[in-house]
Amino acid sequence: MEDEPVNIREYEEIAKQVLPKMFFDYYNGGAGDEYTLRENMEAYRRIMLRPRILVDVSRIDMSTTLLGYKMHSPIMVAPTGMHKYAHPEGEVATARAAAACNTLMVLSFSSSRKIEDVASSCNAVRFFQLYVYQKREVSATLVRRAEEYGFKAIVLTVDTPRLGRREKDIKNKLILPQLSNLDGLVSVDVGPKGGSDLEAFASQTLDPSLCWNDIEWLRSITSLPIILKGIIAAEDAIKAVEMGVSGIVVSNHGARQLDYSPATISVLEEVVKAVSGAVPVLIDGGIRRGTDVFKALALGAKAVLVGRPILYGLAAKGEKGVKSVLKMLQSELELTMALCGTTSINEITRKHVQTEGEKLRSLL
Numbered sequence: 001m002e003d004e005p006v007n008i009r010e011y012e013e014i015a016k017q018v019l020p021k022m023f024f025d026y027y028n029g030g031a032g033d034e035y036t037l038r039e040n041m042e043a044y045r046r047i048m049l050r051p052r053i054l055v056d057v058s059r060i061d062m063s064t065t066l067l068g069y070k071m072h073s074p075i076m077v078a079p080t081g082m083h084k085y086a087h088p089e090g091e092v093a094t095a096r097a098a099a100a101c102n103t104l105m106v107l108s109f110s111s112s113r114k115i116e117d118v119a120s121s122c123n124a125v126r127f128f129q130l131y132v133y134q135k136r137e138v139s140a141t142l143v144r145r146a147e148e149y150g151f152k153a154i155v156l157t158v159d160t161p162r163l164g165r166r167e168k169d170i171k172n173k174l175i176l177p178q179l180s181n182l183d184g185l186v187s188v189d190v191g192p193k194g195g196s197d198l199e200a201f202a203s204q205t206l207d208p209s210l211c212w213n214d215i216e217w218l219r220s221i222t223s224l225p226i227i228l229k230g231i232i233a234a235e236d237a238i239k240a241v242e243m244g245v246s247g248i249v250v251s252n253h254g255a256r257q258l259d260y261s262p263a264t265i266s267v268l269e270e271v272v273k274a275v276s277g278a279v280p281v282l283i284d285g286g287i288r289r290g291t292d293v294f295k296a297l298a299l300g301a302k303a304v305l306v307g308r309p310i311l312y313g314l315a316a317k318g319e320k321g322v323k324s325v326l327k328m329l330q331s332e333l334e335l336t337m338a339l340c341g342t343t344s345i346n347e348i349t350r351k352h353v354q355t356e357g358e359k360l361r362s363l364l
């Protein structure tokens with residue numbers, strides 16, 4: 001029998017072996033020099049844990065809620081496009097795995113399976129991620145469909161007025177499958193082929209004029225709560241709260257948009273302080289270990305989202321692989337909680353971590 005992967009890095013290796021290079025690079029790559037891509041992960045390594053001892057940890061409860069929805073743990077599935085590159089069942093397999101792990105999935109606007117198919121595949125709580133297209137009616141149609149099919153919130157991505165420069169995709173001349181949600185609404189045929197079809201498609205569809213006033217437009221077409229994904233500055237977090245959003249995701253889009261933007265974990269605290277409890281603050285980017293999840297919670301995140309690890313699991317073993325990745329992160333978090341002397345999510349505090357700045361100051 002083949003050895004079972006024991007961590008996310010091993011799942012990444014399998015994904016690299018089984019996927020065509022073009023698709024693995026699309027999943028794994030970042031923007032520009034990929035500096036932020038490395039930093040998203042490295043920044044977690046610079047944070048140390050401060051365990052407390054002699055606490056009864058025979059029972060650990062990782063459960064939490066988001067917008068009133070209960071989850072087994074604060075580890076959610078981030079919206080990532082085109083799961084059919086990884087597995088023929090695409091987002092349906094991912095959704096079933098998320099449901100089996102009792103967690104919440106955010107379905108991408110650019111999914112390769114239809115909203116309706118994902119909704120009918122299993123009984124899970126799902127949010128819908130939104131891109132705003134120049135043809136607003138396309139975006140509005142998908143919002144209405146998501147609402148009709150039981151999605152519980154709209155996650156508006158705000159870091160993508162244009163697509164980041166992803167040089168691997170340009171070199172590989174990334175091809176784009178028809179995105180089922182857009183059937184009959186938009187064609188992905190981008191004309192004569194040059195570099196990345198995704199880049200060409202994005203430049204023909206994304207609305208670069210999207211701005212704060214458009215939150216009102218979104219509110220006029222849906223009664224679902226709105227979460228903004230892609231905030232990394234306190235000023236924007238404050239503005240988002242003033243605009244009445246229901247949550248914020250500290251995200252740099254997995255370092256696929258603006259290279260040399262900061263690692264998300266390094267700005268989490270600034271955003272959490274600015275928001276001062278008004279709305280839940282989530283985070284994604286670079287989370288590969290249960291210890292990373294613990295560190296994000298200690299710095300004030302309500303929950304985390306994971307992107308690429310889900311795709312590695314999907315590529316390696318379909319639904320079973322996604323389930324295994326989620327369970328692996330959940331059990332790593334549970335062990336970290338036990339070894340840090342925390343028995344519930346609320347017990348994880350700022351005092352359980354030491355940042356690099358604090359480490360340096362303690363040496364002075």
Ligand SMILES: Cc1cc2nc3c(=O)[nH]c(=O)nc-3n(C[C@H](O)[C@H](O)[C@H](O)COP(=O)(O)O)c2cc1C
Pocket residue numbers: 026027028040078079080081108109110129157229251252253254255256284285286287305306307308309
């Ligand atoms: C292949 C891929 C596709 C993505 N597609 C979307 C998307 O459609 N919408 C979106 O808001 N974010 C998208 N993202 C960003 C993720 O939601 C998330 O911010 C990021 O993956 C988190 O970083 P991680 O991959 O290191 O966990 C995508 C990321 C990847 C890797």
Ligand SMILES: CCCCCCC(=O)C(=O)O
Pocket residue numbers: 080081110131201202205206253256
């Ligand atoms: C029209 C924009 C497509 C974006 C595709 C998915 C995505 O966000 C990514 O990072 O890739």
